[in-house]
Amino acid sequence: MSIQPLGNRVLVVRHEADKETPGGIILPDSAKEKKQYHGTVLAVGPGAWNHDNQCREPMEVEAGEHIYFASYSGYEVEVDGETLVVLPEVDIMAKDVAE
Secondary structure, eight states, X not given: OOOOOOTTEEEEEEOOOOSXXXXXXXXXXXXXXXXXXXXEEEEEOSOOBOTTXXXXXXXXXXXXXXXXXXXXXXXXXXXXXXXXXXXXXXXXXXXXXXX
């Protein structure tokens, strides 16, 4: 990968929304958009400096984890032809812990 997040930022690949419900109903694009706020962490920054600038705070997520993040958060970047999202860790609302 040719990009590494800085500070307390996270690089995420956004998951595609489901095209069909479990009951077989095909969803239009307008309905799918609401479910695009989850993805997989590709890379994490080293963490933000603490209030004394003595050490970095550890990140709460790591590469490979599935996360849910706030809508309209982060910045889209295109890397190697793929659209990714760089967002601050504070915009992550939850992560999957069941594996």
